[in-house]
Amino acid sequence: xxxxxxxxxxxxxxxxxxxxxxxxxPAVLKALDGATFTLxxxxxxxVVGESGCGKSTLARLVTMIEKPxxxxxxxxxxxxxxxxxxxxxxxxxxxQIVFQDPYGSLNPRxxxxxALEEPLLxxxxxxxxxxxxxxxxIINLVGLRPEHYDRYPHMFSGGQRQRIAVARALMLNxxxxxxxxxxxxxxxxxxxxxxxxxxxxxxxxxxAYLFISHDLSVVKHIADEVMVMYLGKPIxxxxxxxxxxxxxxxxxxxxxxxxxxADPFRVKERIVLRGELPSPIAPPSGCxxxxxxxxxxxxxxxxxPETQEIDGCRxxxxxxxxxxxxx
Amino acid sequence: MSLLEIANLSVAFQTAGGLFTAVDRxxxxxxxxxxVSIVGESGSGKSVAMxxxxxLLPWTATVTADVLRFDGQDLKTINKPQLRxxxxxxxxxxxxxPMTSLNPCFTxxxxxxxxxxxxxxxxxxxxxxxxxxxxxxxxxxxxxxxxSAFPHQLSGGxxxxxxxxxxxxxxxxxxxxxxxxxxxxxxxxxxxxxxxxxxQKEKGMSLVLITHDMGVVAETAERVFVQYAxxxxxxxxxxxxxxxxxxxxxxxxxxxxxxxxxSRILPSIAGIVPGQFDKxxxxxxxxxCHYATDLCRTKPPTPATADFGYALCHYPLLEGVPTxxxxxxxx
Amino acid sequence: MTEIAIQEVIDNRPTGFRAVVTExxxxxxxNRGAVVGLVFFIAVVLIAVFADFxxxxxxxxxxxxxxxxxxxxxxxxxIKFPLGTDAIGRDMLSRLIHGAQYSLFIGCIxxxxxxxxxxIFGLLAGFFRGRVDTFIMRIMDIVxxxxxxxxxxxxxxxxxPxxxxxxxxxxxxxxxxxxxxxxxxxxxxxxxxxxxxxxxxxxRSLRLMFVTILPNCMAPLIVQAALSFSTAILxxxxxxxxxxxxxxxxxxxxxxxxxxxxxxxxxxxxVTFPGVAILTTVLAINMxxxxxxxxxxxxxxxx
Numbered sequence: 001x002x003x004x005x006x007x008x009x010x011x012x013x014x015x016x017x018x019x020x021x022x023x024x025x026p027a028v029l030k031a032l033d034g035a036t037f038t039l040x041x042x043x044x045x046x047v048v049g050e051s052g053c054g055k056s057t058l059a060r061l062v063t064m065i066e067k068p069x070x071x072x073x074x075x076x077x078x079x080x081x082x083x084x085x086x087x088x089x090x091x092x093x094x095x096q097i098v099f100q101d102p103y104g105s106l107n108p109r110x111x112x113x114x115a116l117e118e119p120l121l122x123x124x125x126x127x128x129x130x131x132x133x134x135x136x137x138i139i140n141l142v143g144l145r146p147e148h149y150d151r152y153p154h155m156f157s158g159g160q161r162q163r164i165a166v167a168r169a170l171m172l173n174x175x176x177x178x179x180x181x182x183x184x185x186x187x188x189x190x191x192x193x194x195x196x197x198x199x200x201x202x203x204x205x206x207x208a209y210l211f212i213s214h215d216l217s218v219v220k221h222i223a224d225e226v227m228v229m230y231l232g233k234p235i236x237x238x239x240x241x242x243x244x245x246x247x248x249x250x251x252x253x254x255x256x257x258x259x260x261x262a263d264p265f266r267v268k269e270r271i272v273l274r275g276e277l278p279s280p281i282a283p284p285s286g287c288x289x290x291x292x293x294x295x296x297x298x299x300x301x302x303x304x305p306e307t308q309e310i311d312g313c314r315x316x317x318x319x320x321x322x323x324x325x326x327x
Numbered sequence: 328m329s330l331l332e333i334a335n336l337s338v339a340f341q342t343a344g345g346l347f348t349a350v351d352r353x354x355x356x357x358x359x360x361x362x363v364s365i366v367g368e369s370g371s372g373k374s375v376a377m378x379x380x381x382x383l384l385p386w387t388a389t390v391t392a393d394v395l396r397f398d399g400q401d402l403k404t405i406n407k408p409q410l411r412x413x414x415x416x417x418x419x420x421x422x423x424x425p426m427t428s429l430n431p432c433f434t435x436x437x438x439x440x441x442x443x444x445x446x447x448x449x450x451x452x453x454x455x456x457x458x459x460x461x462x463x464x465x466x467x468x469x470x471x472x473x474x475s476a477f478p479h480q481l482s483g484g485x486x487x488x489x490x491x492x493x494x495x496x497x498x499x500x501x502x503x504x505x506x507x508x509x510x511x512x513x514x515x516x517x518x519x520x521x522x523x524x525x526x527q528k529e530k531g532m533s534l535v536l537i538t539h540d541m542g543v544v545a546e547t548a549e550r551v552f553v554q555y556a557x558x559x560x561x562x563x564x565x566x567x568x569x570x571x572x573x574x575x576x577x578x579x580x581x582x583x584x585x586x587x588x589x590s591r592i593l594p595s596i597a598g599i600v601p602g603q604f605d606k607x608x609x610x611x612x613x614x615x616c617h618y619a620t621d622l623c624r625t626k627p628p629t630p631a632t633a634d635f636g637y638a639l640c641h642y643p644l645l646e647g648v649p650t651x652x653x654x655x656x657x658x
Numbered sequence: 659m660t661e662i663a664i665q666e667v668i669d670n671r672p673t674g675f676r677a678v679v680t681e682x683x684x685x686x687x688x689n690r691g692a693v694v695g696l697v698f699f700i701a702v703v704l705i706a707v708f709a710d711f712x713x714x715x716x717x718x719x720x721x722x723x724x725x726x727x728x729x730x731x732x733x734x735x736x737i738k739f740p741l742g743t744d745a746i747g748r749d750m751l752s753r754l755i756h757g758a759q760y761s762l763f764i765g766c767i768x769x770x771x772x773x774x775x776x777x778i779f780g781l782l783a784g785f786f787r788g789r790v791d792t793f794i795m796r797i798m799d800i801v802x803x804x805x806x807x808x809x810x811x812x813x814x815x816x817x818x819p820x821x822x823x824x825x826x827x828x829x830x831x832x833x834x835x836x837x838x839x840x841x842x843x844x845x846x847x848x849x850x851x852x853x854x855x856x857x858x859x860x861x862r863s864l865r866l867m868f869v870t871i872l873p874n875c876m877a878p879l880i881v882q883a884a885l886s887f888s889t890a891i892l893x894x895x896x897x898x899x900x901x902x903x904x905x906x907x908x909x910x911x912x913x914x915x916x917x918x919x920x921x922x923x924x925x926x927x928x929v930t931f932p933g934v935a936i937l938t939t940v941l942a943i944n945m946x947x948x949x950x951x952x953x954x955x956x957x958x959x960x961x
Contacts, residue, residue: 050512063858092860105851109873119859157599168855187368188539192583192595199591214513217542221585221593258517260542262584264565268546272521273514276482 006094006175006208007039007062012071014057018281029281031057033232034071037225039176042202044209046223046240048216048255052280054232055212059178062210063097064088076175093123096169100181102161106153112164113139113149119171138167142197159190166197170205178210183218195222216259220244228252231280231288233304238313248310248320250293287318295319329356330533331380331418331501334394338372338379341387347603349375349388351557357533359500362524364536364544364565367554370600373537376554377503381414398500416446416497423506425486429478435462435489436474439496446497461492466522484515488522495526502527503535508543520547541584545569553577556600556611563636571646573631573638575616578647610641618642618649685953692949698942706758713752714740717909721747726925742927744918750927753909754935760910761891761939764825768890769883771829776836777879781867783837784844795841798834806831807896814902821894821910824903828893832886839882843875877954884947888940895936911936 014032032054039045047055060066061073064080073080076094078087099105107115116135120126126134136146142163153161162182169177179198183191199222202209213219219226220240227237228251236249247253250271257271275292278284284291290300299318307316311323338350350372357363367373379390380402395402397418402410422428429438439461440454449457455474462470465488478486487507494502504523508516524547527534536547544551544565551568553561553576561574572578579596581587588594598615607613613623620641628641635643635650642649687693705712715721721743728735729742729750741750783794801809806828813827847853848871856870895912897903904910906917911932918928 050514065854065857089860092858095858097855097858099851099855101851105855107852107856107870107874118856118861122862122865123860159599165855168859172859187600188541189368189580189583189596190599192585192593193597195585196592196595216513217584217586221588254514258513260516260520260540260546262541262545262569262581262586264545264569272517276484277512277515 003043004041005038006041006076007210008072008074009038009062010036010072010074012036012058012061012073013069014054014061014066015069027281030232030283031280032061032068035227035229035234037227037234037237039208039210041175041208042206043224044202044211044222045225045227046211046213046219047227047229048213048219049229050214050277052231052277053229054280055229056180057232058229059097059180059210059212062176062178063095064091093172094174095176095178096172096174097178097180098162098165098169098182100184102158102165102185103153105165106161108153111150111152112156115153115164116168116171119168123172134171138170141170141201142167157190158186159193162186162190162194163197166194166201170201173205174207176208176210178212180212181214182211184213184215191218198222216256217261228255231278231283233288233316234314235289235317236313236315238311242312246311246313246321246323248313248315248322249317250295250319250321251289253321287316328399329396330359330361330398331355331357332394332396333376333380333392336376336379336390336392336395338375338384338391339389341389342603344603349557350379353554353559354562355535355552357501357535359533360527360531361550362527362534362536362548363550363552364538364548365552365554366538366541366544368539368600370556370602371554372557373554374505377420377505377535377537381418381420381503382410383420412446415442417499418501418503419494419497419499420503420505421487421490421494421507424510425483425490426478426510428490429486431478433477434474435476435478435481439474439489439493442493442496457496458492461496462489464495464526465489465492466518467492482515483511484518487511487515487519491519491522491526495530495532498530499532501533501535503537505537506539507536509538509540523547541581542586553580556606558611558639559630559637560612560639561636567636571644573636573643573645574612574640575618575644575649576612578644579615579617610639618652620653682953686949689949689952691945692952695942695945695947695949698938699946702758702939702942703762705755706762709755709759713749713755714738715749715752717753717756718748718907721749723747726921726928728925729927741931742925744914744928745921745925748907748909750931753914754911754931756909757911757914757932757935758939760821760904760908761894761936764821764828764894764910765887765890765943767825768829768832768894769887771826772832772836772886773879773883775829776833777840777872779833780837780840781844781872784841784848785863785867785871791841794837798837801831802834804831807893810893810897811900811902814897819902819905821904821908824894824897825890828890828897831893832889835882835886836879839878840875843878844871847871847874880954881947881951884950885944888943888947891936891943892940 012032012035016029016031017026018029019026035058037045047058049055061068068081075091078091080088080091106112113135116138117131120131120134136149139146139148144160144163156164182198183194186194195218201207211222223240225237226240226243227234228249229235230251236243236252243252247256254271254273257269261268271294273292278288278291286302287300287305290296293300297318305316305318307314310320333353333355336350336353337348340347340349353372353376355363365373378384379388384390392403397413436458439458443449443454443457458474459470462473467473467485467488481489507523508519511519520543523534526532538544548565551563551565552559553574555576561568561572561577563573568577569581572581582594583596585593596615601607601611607624609624609626610628613619616623622641628639630637630639631643642652724739724743725747726745727739727743730737730740735742739749741754743749779794783791809831810824810827813830814823817823853866853870856866861870894903894910895915898910898912899916901916904913906913914932915929918932921928
């Protein structure tokens with residue numbers, strides 16, 4: 001049913017140990033530090049952030065390529081942190097992924113028909129004829145033609161390859177599709193085509209989308225809920241309309257201000273952040289955003305803020321912007 | 328007198344499959360202190376045109392132009408030593424990938440002072456002093472320390488600042504920025520654009536900003552040139568372009584932006600940019616154009632007048648409606 | 659779905675094996691040296707295959723009345739033995755023709771052995787990394803540290819001098835090159851998205867290694883195989899020269915050289931012709947290998 005929760009994550013954390021040589025103990029890279037969110041059928045959760053914010057790590061955890069260091073991840077009712085290998089194998093069919101780079105995400109030596117059939121070959125007992133039929137159906141569904149079946153990836157344009165990538169993600173009838181910057185590498189006019197395709201497919205199959213992007217204009221168009229991340233932590237999350245109309249966290253406001261708007265007549269509040277994105281290996285103390293924050297005070301340096309609820313959004317900040325309630 | 332005057336610049340490449348026209352009659356005039364943007368998608372020829380101007384294309388390229396004048400000097404007839412004096416000092420360029428545009432084997436200080444030595448003939452102490460000055464100018468903290476840093480030790484944003492420092496080291500009159508922020512994070516992008524605008528104003532440089540991001544164009548440019556498949560399809564002031572585009576491609580491009588739509592389904596442009604082997608006979612945009620007629624498909628259009636933004640179209644748009652449109656087709 | 663269907667022109671280039679071969683040939687044939695090498699190599703293969711029919715005499719038949727006869731263009735030579743005879747009256751030409759069989763045989767076996775083993779070890783090392791990688795690569799480092807011929811000699815001395823043992827020894831010595839190449843290629847491919855995509859689909863390690871990743875690593879391996887073909891022939895010839903490879907009376911070119919050492923001044927033809935045979939075959943294969951590299955390296959492909 002539409003609206004059913006298909007994924008629940010609580011305090012999801014992923015640490016990596018980075019070798020620093022024979023004489024020093026390994027450093028801890030907190031790639032993801034306490035993400036909490038849910039995905040529901042037919043809805044899109046957008047994850048927004050810049051380099052080092054942990055969105056790729058999140059994608060790897062949700063697609064079960066890696067196991068979380070701590071926290072709970074519940075997919076389709078099964079807690080994957082305590083599931084056995086058999087269950088995990090079966091769960092692969094529920095979550096699929098579309099990558100950013102249309103040129104690297106397809107095996108150059110594999111005809112696309114074969115690439116589409118492979119998920120079925122590996123996971124189901126379907127016969128050759130049935131697999132080919134299924135592949136042909138999907139090819140049609142994403143707007144390609146049957147004669148494309150026998151072609152190699154290098155014969156297609158970027159937009160077409162993304163269609164193939166989307167087709168491949170759909171082969172196992174997943175409930176959840178992780179879209180990792182699916183249109184960032186495409187031209188603007190092709191972006192629109194692929195966004196349309198993604199929207200139509202969501203409606204048709206009631207898919208839950210985890211849409212990772214750094215492009216706020218695309219996020220505003222496609223998301224239902226938005227989660228903004230910085231250095232592995234979600235710093236603000238809430239429903240799209242509220243977040244864009246009333247951004248509370250200084251980083252969210254800076255992001256919105258920094259995103260170029262295709263309207264020369266609009267005057268924007270200009271917030272230009274100081275400094276560089278810190279490295280996740282040596283994050284700043286307390287609130288990790290404090291060195292760049294225009295509203296920083298002493299407490300920000302000392303202790304990381306708890307998440308509070310404001311206007312229906314969850315914000316982790318000591319000095320969020322408060323919007324007066326409308327009369 | 329315009330600082331830079333280009334008329335009908337064309338670039339053709341020798342490829343295994345024959346002659347490929349990457350740029351077809353590109354024209355541009357820019358006044359001192361002006362900010363101009365060349366916008367287009369992949370295959371539009373926007374980068375190639377500027378690389379041709381700087382003389383940075385491989386030997387397989389043939390560059391022709393009616394007029395190619397910089398600051399009154401004719402670049403077509405100039406000799407090599409004189410050209411080298413202009414490129415890099417008076418006319419400078421920064422590129423997209425800061426991580427690969429700097430030589431990974433040499434320190435930042437070395438690459439910065441190299442330009443100073445070659446173009447301005449400074450001695451060691453002067454070079455060092457000027458290098459530190461430049462790094463401060465582009466907003467790099469602790470510039471003395473950074474002189475001995477290697478490119479891979481700095482972040483993308485820092486590297487781009489170093490590139491900008493190198494580019495402005497000789498106080499150029501024209502700076503060409505080829506997608507300078509595409510490879511950077513959003514907040515860093517804002518910093519770099521801010522920096523470029525600040526420098527442009529302080530030094531009175533002209534800036535040519537090549538990009539595919541319409542948002543960047545809207546926020547920075549004064550005039551815009553739109554490229555499609557190697558051809559120049561429209562030229563207008565930025566306000567005019569966004570409010571009243573004259574070419575169907577510009578209109579379709581603006582409509583397909585997610586931020587300008589209200590519905591879930593975006594009005595996208597069907598089809599793709601023509602490549603080397605499938606160039607249409609008439610107008611290059613005709614296979615994808617809403618308004619295409621038989622005339623569009625058979626006869627290549629000529630540029631319209633200045634009122635219509637020199638739109639390369641048989642029926643340039645006026646307030647969103649094609650002019651001189653045949654009645655039968657409209658039905 | 660007409661809204662999202664595309665009306666764009668598809669790339670209509672022909673697909674299939676034939677197209678791959680045609681494209682390969684167009685790149686390969688640009689290198690004239692490579693084509694000459696290929697022609698020569700094919701000639702050697704044909705000679706080896708039809709040796710029994712082409713050779714005028716049996717390679718081991720001793721003509722007691724024609725010992726050390728010079729080639730036919732010199733005084734004392736005759737057309738019956740066009741390239742002369744050796745010290746015990748065997749026809750040089752026939753021995754050279756049959757020798758081609760041995761050289762090609764050596765090349766094929768050695769390359770096959772090292773290729774198969776090298777791919778497996780390289781895949782394991784590059785795919786699993788960590789301790790498996792360290793273990794395999796250290797062993798390869800040890801093998802590489804020995805001068806190849808010396809190692810082959812030791813192995814042959816342990817296993818006993820014969821052609822088969824010589825081939826095994828040479829294959830072992832050539833291993834590290836394949837392992838390194840495969841490992842490097844595998845590590846590069848592992849970073850690419852399509853491998854992660856395959857993982858997400860549920861493909862397990864074995865299939866991932868051999869079906870998904872390996873085909874994308876073949877190009878440098880093919881080039882290495884072609885070039886080490888010639889190295890194998892040279893190494894076998896060297897071992898034969900030292901008496902540790904093919905044993906007399908086998909007409910292997912290197913062994914022929916060994917037997918002819920004492921005749922360098924007296925009967926130049928007994929030494930020169932086997933040497934020239936080795937030289938030209940190896941040269942042809944190397945030239946061919948260069949052409950292969952140009953044709954198979956995707957980075958050199960033009961638009």
